[in-house]
Amino acid sequence: MKNNKVTIVGVPMDLGADRRGVDMGPSAIRYASVKEKLTQLGYEVSDQGNLSVPTPESYDVGEKQLKYLREITLVSDELMRTVDAVKQEGRFPLILGGDHSIAIGTIAGAAKHHQRMGVIWFDAHGDLNTGETSPSGNIHGMPLAVSLGLGHPDLVDLGGFAPKVHPENVVIIGARQLDEGERVLIRERGIKVYTMHDIDRMGMATVMNEALEIVSNGTDGVHLSLDLDGLDPHDAPGVGTPVSGGVTYRESHLAMEILAEADILTSAEFVEVNPILDQSNRTAKVAVALIGSVFGEKVL
Structure with missing residues (x-):
């Protein structure tokens, strides 16, 4: 990484998903020694703690097709401002989730500092639903669509500008469960998707090399949004929406290592670690290992 100053921010969000427990993801990743890992790699690390996130029991779900819209919008706005401030300080924002709805705020804050930003979306799902297409109404299935300027105005217009990213600069890696509305959108917008x-x-090396060409073409920054359910449940069991047949542990490390060698990342988030569904904090340990690889850790 060209930027050796890293700021960690936790977002214990679980309003965007149906299953409880993902709010403990940031704590689990910290317990797996993420700060120590980065410090050992030579980074100057500051941990700002967690943003304040409402608990579902305290609020009404609201619209069934956009559950907890108001609360998620408020947290997204705070996260956007936090990421913006971190970037203004010349530091690299590393955001720990929480469910994937946090990407709405992360990308909005990061995009303020780039004329055109690329996005690598490492996920079993497309997260390209809107309130009109979502089978569940869970906003953690909508953040990429929102970032592309599609969805409810409260989310899309966060920060006063939209879209945050453009489809020709987005790559989804590891997809194996897409809703029909997402398939239509992918075809209409020409979004590059590398399925399992x-x-x-092709092999992960070829996929990553092609992906890097797409996200770096005409961009001045690249954001990594990594959902741990992109990995196979055998390697990352502690996630809320596991899908069999995913990216292996070794393939994931190779992807992160290739990304590290490219040295183009300007922000990153790791999301959807659910300790309640995990085995001895195994998935959080995987997250920290992948963070190590993407920040340049090598065997030799």
């Missing part, structure tokens, strides 16, 4: 079929046939 593609990874199996």
Whole structure:
């Protein structure tokens, strides 16, 4: 990393998902020694703690197709301002989730500092639903669509500008469960998706090299949004929406290592670690190991 100053921010968000427990993700990742890992790699690390996030029991779900919209919008706005401030200080924001709805705020804050930003979306899902297409109404299935300028205005217009990113600068890696509305949007917008079929046939190295060309073409920054359910549940069991047949532990490390070698990342988030569903904090340990790789850790 060109920027050796890293600021960690936890977002214990679980309003965007149906299953409880992902709010403990930031604590689990910290317990797995993320700060120590980065310090050992030579980074100057500051941990700002967690943002304040309402608990679902304290609020009404609101619209069934956009559950907890008001509360998620407020947290997204605070996260956007936090990431913006971190970037203004010349530091690298590393955001720990929480469910994937936090990407709405992370990307909004990061995009303020780039004329055009690329995004690598490492996930089993597309997260390209809107209130009109979502089967569940859970906003953690909508953040990429929101960042592309699609969805409810309260989320789309966060920060006073939209879209935050453009489809030709977005790559989804590891997809294996897409809703019909997402498939339509992918085709209409020309979003590049590398499914598990593609990874199996091409190999992760080729996928990553092609992905890097896409996200770096005409951009001045790249954001990594990594959902731990992108990995196979055998390697990362502690996630809320596991899907069999995912990216292996070793393939994930290779992807992060190639990304580190490219040295183009300007922000990152690791999301959807759910300690309640985990085995001895195994998934959080995987998250920290991948964070190590993307920040330049090598065997030799």
